[in-house]
Amino acid sequence: MGYDWNDLPSELRADIESQTGAVTGTEPPTAGTVSDFAATLETTGGQVFCKAVREDNSKAWMHRLESVVNTVLPASVAPRMLWKVESAGWLALGFEHAPGRHADLSPGSADLPLVARTLEQLTDALTPAPPLRAFSLADRWAGEDFWRKLGDQHRDRLDPWTVERLDTLILAEREAPDLIDGKTLVHTDLTGPNLLVDGGTVRVIDWAFPAPGAAWADTAYMVIRLIEAGHTPQDAERWASSVSMWREASPWSVTTFGVILTGLWTLRAAEAPGAPWNGLSAHGLAWLRHRLR
Incomplete structure (x- = not known):
């Protein structure tokens, strides 16, 4: 079962908000995900899509690989990764919000x-x-x-x-x-x-x-x-x-x-x-x- 925003460790939430501004709301994705947490974050700095995984999750390596791969993808066909946060035993990735x-x-x-x-x-x-x-x-x-x-x-x-x-x-x-x-x-x-x-x-x-x-x-x-x-x-x-x-x-x-x-x-x-x-x-x-x- 996935985590909600308020279920995440307070240290992790604080470190994410240092990148985004205060989180005022979340919207979960409409399709499945292998992440422990995934949502579009409504923040004082605008919308950002966040996916996060516990470091002890056997699929954490997929998130690490994606964080590297994203840097070489054409911006025209893949949302840009804006930040990466490692905190409280979690890895979190933030991407530009892609409408559609x-x-x-x-x-x-x-x-x-x-x-x-x-x-x-x-x-x-x-x-x-x-x-x-x-x-x-x-x-x-x-x-x-x-x-x-x-x-x-x-x-x-x-x-x-x-x-x-x-x-x-x-x-x-x-x-x-x-x-x-x-x-x-x-x-x-x-x-x-x-x-x-x-x-x-x-x-x-x-x-x-x-x-x-x-x-x-x-x-x-x-x-x-x-x-x-x-x-x-x-x-x-x-x-x-x-x-x-x-x-x-x-x-x-x-x-x-x-x-x-x-x-x-x-x-x-x-x-x-x-x-x-x-x-x-x-x-x-x-x-x-x-x-x-």
Whole structure:
């Protein structure tokens, strides 16, 4: 359960207010967060978005990484970090308040061309990837064997179509790390809630898990999110084809990406059934059925 502003240590609140002015109100985010505390702070110095995490939280490293990554992101597509406070066993980050609403990824949405344009802008700005201490996508997934584990330990949870193609899935998973490697810093968690639309502008938030990888990787992540939002796999890929990096990608490389990501989600769904893994696994499998038909 997350903390409210008044639940935070008084020393931490005082140190934050030394950066912002007195806090007169808070508004929690409308989407989920891994932070122990997250809110837009209404202060005598104006609005600021704050996320904070206890130092003993196992995900505190994600906040530290984001504090470094933010310094190299283009201001046009990512809110600027204004300050960092370490106090009372907590790490707090303050960002400029980004107006807007979460992107609508449903079929026919007017946001979809804006998202495609934003992907192009990110790739232009973040290729080559800035020198950060972040594992590449290739390193992140090297040596993983999600599908072999599923076949050995959870075969009874797999549908016949998947069982029949286990050998292909295992092979693709082994090839994936080399094929998804690249020189672009990619977000790796693009979702509707992580895209803020304000008029004709889209800003990308929550850079907690970026990695150097293939320039088309974020577009591939978005394909599954579009399927989640109600698109058919064919329509999701038709949208993706409006992005130049996608058009340049090797079809088999994209397939191996879908295989290893869906394998991760399917294994998690088998080991811890329930949302969100069941849904993500189902959407990933729908995409693989389209690509491996």
